[in-house]
Amino acid sequence: MSKRRDPNPEFDLFIPAIGDLPLKDMREVMERPFFSLQKRKRLKPIEYQSPDGEAWVRVQAIPDYGMATIWDADILIWAASALSRMKKQGVNDLPRTLTTTPYDLLRAIKRNTGGRDYQELQSALLRLQTTSITTSIRATKRRQKAGFNWLDSWTFDTDADTDQPRGMTLTLSDWVYDGIVNEKSLLTMHPDYFLLTGGLERALYRIARKHAGSQRGGWLCRVEVLRDKTGSDAKPKEFNRMLRRAVEADQLPEYAMEMAETSEGALAVQFRRRGEAEMIALAEKRQAEEERQARVAADQRHARKVDALMERLSSGS
Numbered sequence: 001m002s003k004r005r006d007p008n009p010e011f012d013l014f015i016p017a018i019g020d021l022p023l024k025d026m027r028e029v030m031e032r033p034f035f036s037l038q039k040r041k042r043l044k045p046i047e048y049q050s051p052d053g054e055a056w057v058r059v060q061a062i063p064d065y066g067m068a069t070i071w072d073a074d075i076l077i078w079a080a081s082a083l084s085r086m087k088k089q090g091v092n093d094l095p096r097t098l099t100t101t102p103y104d105l106l107r108a109i110k111r112n113t114g115g116r117d118y119q120e121l122q123s124a125l126l127r128l129q130t131t132s133i134t135t136s137i138r139a140t141k142r143r144q145k146a147g148f149n150w151l152d153s154w155t156f157d158t159d160a161d162t163d164q165p166r167g168m169t170l171t172l173s174d175w176v177y178d179g180i181v182n183e184k185s186l187l188t189m190h191p192d193y194f195l196l197t198g199g200l201e202r203a204l205y206r207i208a209r210k211h212a213g214s215q216r217g218g219w220l221c222r223v224e225v226l227r228d229k230t231g232s233d234a235k236p237k238e239f240n241r242m243l244r245r246a247v248e249a250d251q252l253p254e255y256a257m258e259m260a261e262t263s264e265g266a267l268a269v270q271f272r273r274r275g276e277a278e279m280i281a282l283a284e285k286r287q288a289e290e291e292r293q294a295r296v297a298a299d300q301r302h303a304r305k306v307d308a309l310m311e312r313l314s315s316g317s
Contacts, residue, residue: 065131129152151171223266
């Protein structure tokens with residue numbers, strides 16, 4: 001398919017240049033399980049409740065399409081990033097319906113632009129529109145809750161002669177739109193997030209970005225809490241295996257991971273900003289080298305004392 005941009009200017013109305021869009025996402029979505037972590041169709045609902053019982057999330061899918069995946073959420077990140085840019089550019093009435101081209105959207109979220117990719121984009125839009133979420137987040141009263149889908153509607157325009165994609169629109173649900181236009185609810189994400197291929201790794205980055213942030217010393221989280229926060233449907237033993245593999249690979253942007261324990265001895269993961277993690281590793285390396293040199297010096301002193309003692313004994317005999 002040709003990569004020529006569509007000449008219709010309306011499709012470029014709000015979209016910044018490719019690669020020039022700081023990534024933004026809603027912090028309240030990043031720290032809780034709203035998406036499936038696998039690309040295979042998931043029909044099993046996600047049921048989550050925070051340890052204090054205040055926040056809960058229920059995500060349901062319909063059999064025809066399955067649950068929206070963490071890769072589908074890239075479209076919402078693009079929408080949040082585009083609206084955030086418009087706001088910084090001084091646009092007063094931020095639109096709930098965004099207009100772009102399938103090509104530009106796929107490029108912005110670092111996807112290929114072949115025929116299959118356009119089909120997968122439409123499938124993602126269907127899952128975002130049909131996945132049903134009920135949550136107590138943003139509730140003003142204890143028993144209040146909200147229900148929504150990620151998208152209210154979308155369109156996909158094709159050329160009448162070639163049947164190739166030309167333009168598209170997507171209309172955010174009120175819940176999503178309200179979360180995006182509130183600037184304090186957005187967090188900046190690393191652009192390499194889109195390059196993460198594993199669903200668990202994507203969830204771990206989002207959780208780390210929300211909780212570890214830039215705080216000194218990083219953030220320690222129990223494994224069982226991480227499992228709840230990711231929404232993984234894997235059994236605890238299998239989740240632990242996948243988590244250890246992700247920690248060993250250590251591929252998250254910005255954050256280093258290592259297995260650890262809480263003060264109570266529970267299995268946990270320590271997240272640290274990579275710069276801080278590197279400084280800590282360097283300090284530990286220096287300390288280890290100083291201790292090694294001290295041991296070598298002590299061994300040399302001991303050897304000299306032994307040699308001197310042997311020499312005196314030899315002289316006395």
